[in-house]
Amino acid sequence: MANRVQEFNAFRSRMNDRILGADNRAIKRFFGVDTLTYERGVLDPKTKEMLGLVASMVLRCDDCISYHIQQCKEEGVTDAEMFDIFSVALVVGGSIVIPHLRRGVAFLDELNDQTAKQ
Amino acid sequence: MANRVQEFNAFRSRMNDRILGADNRAIKRFFGVDTLTYERGVLDPKTKEMLGLVASMVLRCDDCISYHIQQCKEEGVTDAEMFDIFSVALVVGGSIVIPHLRRGVAFLDELNDQTAKQ
Amino acid sequence: MANRVQEFNAFRSRMNDRILGADNRAIKRFFGVDTLTYERGVLDPKTKEMLGLVASMVLRCDDCISYHIQQCKEEGVTDAEMFDIFSVALVVGGSIVIPHLRRGVAFLDELNDQTAKQ
Amino acid sequence: MANRVQEFNAFRSRMNDRILGADNRAIKRFFGVDTLTYERGVLDPKTKEMLGLVASMVLRCDDCISYHIQQCKEEGVTDAEMFDIFSVALVVGGSIVIPHLRRGVAFLDELNDQTAKQ
Amino acid sequence: MANRVQEFNAFRSRMNDRILGADNRAIKRFFGVDTLTYERGVLDPKTKEMLGLVASMVLRCDDCISYHIQQCKEEGVTDAEMFDIFSVALVVGGSIVIPHLRRGVAFLDELNDQTAKQ
Amino acid sequence: MANRVQEFNAFRSRMNDRILGADNRAIKRFFGVDTLTYERGVLDPKTKEMLGLVASMVLRCDDCISYHIQQCKEEGVTDAEMFDIFSVALVVGGSIVIPHLRRGVAFLDELNDQTAKQ
Numbered sequence: 080m081a082n083r084v085q086e087f088n089a090f091r092s093r094m095n096d097r098i099l100g101a102d103n104r105a106i107k108r109f110f111g112v113d114t115l116t117y118e119r120g121v122l123d124p125k126t127k128e129m130l131g132l133v134a135s136m137v138l139r140c141d142d143c144i145s146y147h148i149q150q151c152k153e154e155g156v157t158d159a160e161m162f163d164i165f166s167v168a169l170v171v172g173g174s175i176v177i178p179h180l181r182r183g184v185a186f187l188d189e190l191n192d193q194t195a196k197q
Numbered sequence: 198m199a200n201r202v203q204e205f206n207a208f209r210s211r212m213n214d215r216i217l218g219a220d221n222r223a224i225k226r227f228f229g230v231d232t233l234t235y236e237r238g239v240l241d242p243k244t245k246e247m248l249g250l251v252a253s254m255v256l257r258c259d260d261c262i263s264y265h266i267q268q269c270k271e272e273g274v275t276d277a278e279m280f281d282i283f284s285v286a287l288v289v290g291g292s293i294v295i296p297h298l299r300r301g302v303a304f305l306d307e308l309n310d311q312t313a314k315q
Numbered sequence: 316m317a318n319r320v321q322e323f324n325a326f327r328s329r330m331n332d333r334i335l336g337a338d339n340r341a342i343k344r345f346f347g348v349d350t351l352t353y354e355r356g357v358l359d360p361k362t363k364e365m366l367g368l369v370a371s372m373v374l375r376c377d378d379c380i381s382y383h384i385q386q387c388k389e390e391g392v393t394d395a396e397m398f399d400i401f402s403v404a405l406v407v408g409g410s411i412v413i414p415h416l417r418r419g420v421a422f423l424d425e426l427n428d429q430t431a432k433q
Numbered sequence: 434m435a436n437r438v439q440e441f442n443a444f445r446s447r448m449n450d451r452i453l454g455a456d457n458r459a460i461k462r463f464f465g466v467d468t469l470t471y472e473r474g475v476l477d478p479k480t481k482e483m484l485g486l487v488a489s490m491v492l493r494c495d496d497c498i499s500y501h502i503q504q505c506k507e508e509g510v511t512d513a514e515m516f517d518i519f520s521v522a523l524v525v526g527g528s529i530v531i532p533h534l535r536r537g538v539a540f541l542d543e544l545n546d547q548t549a550k551q
Numbered sequence: 552m553a554n555r556v557q558e559f560n561a562f563r564s565r566m567n568d569r570i571l572g573a574d575n576r577a578i579k580r581f582f583g584v585d586t587l588t589y590e591r592g593v594l595d596p597k598t599k600e601m602l603g604l605v606a607s608m609v610l611r612c613d614d615c616i617s618y619h620i621q622q623c624k625e626e627g628v629t630d631a632e633m634f635d636i637f638s639v640a641l642v643v644g645g646s647i648v649i650p651h652l653r654r655g656v657a658f659l660d661e662l663n664d665q666t667a668k669q
Numbered sequence: 670m671a672n673r674v675q676e677f678n679a680f681r682s683r684m685n686d687r688i689l690g691a692d693n694r695a696i697k698r699f700f701g702v703d704t705l706t707y708e709r710g711v712l713d714p715k716t717k718e719m720l721g722l723v724a725s726m727v728l729r730c731d732d733c734i735s736y737h738i739q740q741c742k743e744e745g746v747t748d749a750e751m752f753d754i755f756s757v758a759l760v761v762g763g764s765i766v767i768p769h770l771r772r773g774v775a776f777l778d779e780l781n782d783q784t785a786k787q
Contacts, residue, residue: 090771091771094771094772094774094775095771097774097775097778098770098771098774101748101749101752101774103474103749103752103753103755103756104469104474105466105469105470105474105756105759105760106752106755106756106759108462108465108466108469109466109756109759109760109764111462112459112462112463112466112642113642113764113767115458115459115462116459116638116639116642117639120457120458120459120635120638121629121631121632121634121635122632122635122636126598126601127635127639129598129602130601130602130605130636130639130640131639131643133602133605133606134605134606134608134609134639134640134643134644134765135643135765136606137409137411137606137609137610138609138610138643138644138765139258140729140765140768141768142768142771143643143764143765143767143768157593158219159219159221159593160593160594162219162221162224162593163221163592163593163594163599164594164602165221165224166221166223166224166227166588166592167588167589167599167602167603167606168602168606169223169224169227169409170223170227170409170410170584170585170588171409171410171411171603171606171607171610171615172408172409172411172606172610173373173405173406173407173408173409173410173411173412174227174231174261174406174407174409175252175253175256175258175261175373175407175408175409176409177231177261178258178259178260178261180216181208181209181212181213181216181260182212184212184215184216184219185212185215188215221592222587222592223584223587223588223592226580226583226584226587227584229580230406230577230580230581230584231406233576233577233580234402234403234406234577235403238399238402238575238576238577239393239395239396239398239399240396240399240400244362244365245399245403247362247366248365248366248369248400248403248404249403249407251366251369251370252369252370252372252373252403252404252407252408253407254370255370255373255374255527255529256373256374256407256408257730261407275357276691277357277691277693278357278358280357280691280693280696281356281357281358281363281693282358282366283693283696284352284356284693284695284696284699285352285353285363285366285367285370286366286370287527287695287696287699288348288349288352288527288528288695288699289367289370289371289374289379289527289528289529290370290374290526290527290529291491291523291524291525291526291527291528291529291530292524292525292527292699292703292733293491293525293526293527293724293725293728293730293733294527295703295732295733296730296731296732296733298688299680299681299684299685299688299732300684302684302687302688302691303684303687306687326535327535330535330536330538330539331535333538333542334534334535334538337512337513337516337538339513339516339517339519339520339710340705340710341520341523341524341702341705341706341710342516342519342520342523344698344701344702344705345520345523345524345528345702347698348695348698348699348702349528349531351694351695351698352695356693356694356695370529371529374529375612376493376529376532377532378531378532378535379528379529379531379532394573395573395575398573398575398578399575401575401578402575402577402578402581405577405578405581406577406581410581410585410615411606411607411610411612411615413585413615414612414613414614414615416570417562417563417566417567417570417614420566420569420570420573421566424569444653445653448653448654448656448657449653451656451660452652452653452656455630455631455634455656457631457634457635457637457638459638459641459642460634460637460638460641463638463641463642463646466760467646467649467760470756470757470760471757474753474756475747475749475750475752475753476750476753476754480716480719481753481757483716483720484719484720484723484754484757484758485757485761487720487723487724488647488723488724488726488727488757488758488761488762489647489761490724491724491727491728492647492727492728492761492762494611494647494650495650496649496650496653497646497647497649497650497761511711513711514711514712516711517710517711517712517717518712518720520706520710521706521707521717521720521721521724522720522724524702524703524706525721525724525725525728525733526724526728609763609765641763642763642764643763643764643765644762644763644765645727645759645760645761645762645763645764645765645766646760646761646763647727647761647762647763648763
């Protein structure tokens with residue numbers, strides 16, 4: 080299971096290349112806007128990643144949750160802050176969010192284990 | 198595949214402990230309300246579990262479906278009643294529910310197999 | 316506001332006639348299945364309407380909620396039972412359900428007012 | 434009610450100007466990609482608008498449905514073709530789509546009335 | 552239209568009283584958890600309200616959006632920050648969010664007009 | 670991974686038999702309507718399958734996406750047309766669709782590999 084983080088990132092990266100290589104103009108530009116959205120604007124990247132995480136949780140997308148948990152960690156979001164984000168997602172989105180919360184926390188724990196080993 | 202039921206319950210139980218151990222007040226209280234909701238009120242637990250199952254199906258959450266199928270069986274919901282619940286979920290939620298129905302029925306069959314072997 | 320119930324039912328009935336009159340075979344048969352689903356099966360119509368109500372609430376469809384509240388009342392669901400159904404919808408679907416709960420309860424109150432006046 | 438089409442388009446146009454005037458770079462670029470998506474690609478605009486309509490229906494967004502019904506009519510989609518699109522949306526998305534179908538058909542009828550009067 | 556803000560708050564407040572008065576234990580406790588969630592935790596109330604706003608937008612609930620826009624303003628979120636939140640919601644949730652964005656911005660403009668007049 | 674296509678179809682077919690064998694009248698008739706919907710109507714099957722694909726993508730159901738990609742290929746939809754469908758799904762449904770797009774394209778590539786080997 081220690082490889083779940085690497086596997087996730089490898090598949091993500093490989094398929095993004097495949098998709099962008101198909102050279103569909105609207106898709107390529109959408110990916111561009113997606114990247115731009117999380118860059119520093121009036122809000123800093125840390126806040127934007129926290130927004131991306133809570134949005135992914137209420138929409139219940141495991142891969143998006145994993146991705147934004149990684150990004151949040153890189154922006155310095157602490158585990159305690161992460162659980163405050165989770166609490167908003169849970170109350171807004173309801174108990175239907177719980178299975179995604181379980182998998183998200185499992186992913187966070189793997190990330191933390193890998194950092195501890197480095 | 199016979200272990201899918203046990204694996205599901207073990208992961209569920211382990212991650213619930215991990216999440217509650219993080220000691221986030223809102224999350225802990227949400228879990229408390231979640232438990233309270235399915236206790237006998239004006240409606241009995243059997244009816245409430247059937248409501249939880251149909252809600253999980255139209256929201257298309259496999260883990261929630263598995264969980265409520267287990268609870269429904271414990272409350273004495275028969276397989277034929279279960280399929281009546283499935284029919285409401287299917288018609289309200291549309292063909293997009295079908296893949297979740299397939300996995301839900303596969304889970305129900307595993308549960309029944311294990312009961313038969315005991 | 317006392318006419319909201321009548322207006323809702325009149326629009327619903329008029330548009331159903333218009334849609335079925337368009338004579339699209341798949342649409343007509345879908346409407347047939349929809350009606351069949353709430354007829355007595357292994358589960359009685361009262362239970363099925365309660366299932367339809369909770370499904371409509373977590374999917375957050377005001378018209379569907381109004382419709383199933385009417386049907387539930389006709390099947391003898393009491394107000395206290397109705398609130399137990401609402402509680403399951405709220406906990407499964409989260410705070411995002413609350414605005415629909417407010418409008419649903421307002422609709423239920425209008426229905427009760429009209430019955431009291433008869 | 435004859436003004437619902439005009440009111441919808443006036444509000445849509447006024448608020449789009451307001452939003453783009455706020456000069457948020459990601460939002461402006463998103464609106465650009467949105468426009469580009471329905472331009473002729475490998476698929477023609479008529480097919481793309483039909484895709485936009487069915488997507489709007491299963492996601493149950495009344496304004497998006499109204500907008501794409503207008504666009505479909507401009508691209509020459511007939512009423513009978515429109516009902517075939519509606520049937521796919523209904524079966525994929527379930528009975529929860531019906532209230533949106535009713536309002537969509539009412540909007541289509543208003544559009545047709547206005548065209549007949551011109 | 553200047554009264555839309557007051558009307559929204561009056562209906563919200565009146566129906567909350569009605570719902571809590573029904574004395575359903577799970578519903579009352581859910582409302583309690585909902586309030587608790589936005590209180591200062593590890594994250595401050597401003598950040599939590601921003602999280603609540605983006606979650607409401609991607610789940611496309613107009614009333615929830617109006618409510619959190621009000622709360623964000625009270626916590627000092629500027630209009631420019633608000634549009635950064637909108638951009639994340641738009642890119643995560645897609646063009647289906649646009650009609651809700653239009654109504655949200657219209658609500659924000661009314662709020663600003665009323666503040667300017669005071 | 671070369672077996673993912675076969676495994677998917679085998680599970681789908683086996684569970685459909687199991688579900689229809691349960692002899693629930695509403696479920697059986699729903700499956701009948703589902704089949705009817707994609708048959709030639711005013712629109713041809715190719716267009717209907719494209720509609721089914723985009724609807725499945727914005728509702729984010731991996732199995733439905735896989736199924737409709739297969740059907741689209743059988744109806745002669747080219748890869749370039751497929752990416753135009755993907756672009757509409759992406760823009761309407763937002764970045765939350767991307768993980769499903771990745772898995773859909775991976776499935777399409779496997780289908781193409783198997784065809785090439787025959």
